[in-house]
Amino acid sequence: MGVVKLFATEGSLFCARIQWALKLKGVEYEFILEDLANKSPLLLKYNPIYKKVPVLVHGDNVVLESLVILEYIEDTWKEHPLLPRDPYDRATARFWAKFNDEKLVLQVWTACTGEGEAQEKAKESALESLALVEKQIEGKKFFGGEQIGYLDLVLGWMPHWISAIEEAGGNKIPExxxxxxxxxxxxxxxxxxxxxxxxxxxxxxxxxxxFMIGYIRSSSANKP
Ligand SMILES: N[C@@H](CCC(=O)N[C@@H](CS)C(=O)NCC(=O)O)C(=O)O
Incomplete structure (x- = not known):
């Protein structure tokens, strides 16, 4: 049912999880590189509410928000199931994914790019959050068990992105x-x-x- 297009940037951790899911499922897709400093008319047409990447277009379907896109991919292409079968395990995976997006990413971001008291507090909270996530993976190869699953894709930014955010932001979290x-x-x-x-x-x-650090700073400075 239709061509698959992914509007994305190369460096976005939210976009990477979608690319990984499509690859694991063996779905052919067109990668459409967005310039966030000069968003394309198509991106603004498809995502007028948030104006963000990733956006997945599948035939006539436009799917927004990376966690929602992951679920759409899982429901549409059956190869390499990402979510566990058991309802409680599915709920648990979704809980930690939400925790990642609503807390951990922001804590790490502020710990690495922030200043003063806000930076110190964020570092403390990031370490508390990482300790919680550590407990979830103890004794397992992947969060999905023996093979990569939904939560691995959501948390999969950590091993590569944390050190890059540290370098870009100037603060390290060696712990x-x-x-x-x-x-x-x-x-x-x-x-x-x-x-x-x-x-x-x-x-x-x-x-x-x-670029994103500057972009986010100037967007929040311009907010009413
Ligand atoms: N909650 C969104 C977050 C996506 C997001 O923050 N995308 C950033 C790139 S990493 C973006 O497009 N920013 C553009 C903007 O804020 O105007 C998701 O999970 O898809």
């Missing part, structure tokens, strides 16, 4: 590397060939993240 199970999981993730081929090179990722 983030001291969670042994998360560290091992990170190695398992980034050395999975289908994932590895869609990880942006550090030399491109760091400038992109520097």
């Amino acid at each position: 983030a590397e001291m969670f042994p199970s998360l560290h091992q999981w990170g190695q398992n993730i980034i050395h999975t060939p289908l994932i590895e081929e869609c990880i942006p090179a550090k030399e491109e990722l760091v400038p992109y993240l520097r």
Whole structure:
């Protein structure tokens, strides 16, 4: 049913999870690179509410918000199931995905790019959150068990993006590397060939993240 197009940027951790899901499911897609400093008329037409990437277009269907897009991909293409079968396990995976998007990403971002008291508090909270996530992965190869699943894709930004955000933002969280199970999981993730081929090179990722830091600062300064 129709061609698949992904409107995305190379350095976005929200876009990477969609690329990984499409690759794992063996779905052919067209990658349409967006310039966030000069968004395309099509992006604004498809996502007039948030004006953000990723946007997935599948035939006539336009799907927005990366967690929703992941669920759409899971429901549409049956190869390589991403979510567990058991309803409680599915609910648990979704809970941690929400936790990642609503808390962990922002905590790490502020810890690496923020200043003063806000930065210190964010670092403390980021470490508390990482300790919680560490407990979830203890004794497992992937959050999805023996194979990469939905939560691995959602959290899969950590092994590559944290060090890049540190470099772009100027603050480090060295303690983030001291969670042994998360560290091992990170190695398992980034050395999975289908994932590895869609990880942006550090030399491109760091400038992109520097651009995003400035972009986010100026967007929040311009908010009424
Ligand atoms: N909740 C969104 C977040 C997506 C997001 O923040 N995308 C950023 C790139 S990493 C973006 O498009 N920013 C453009 C803007 O804020 O104007 C999702 O999960 O899809």
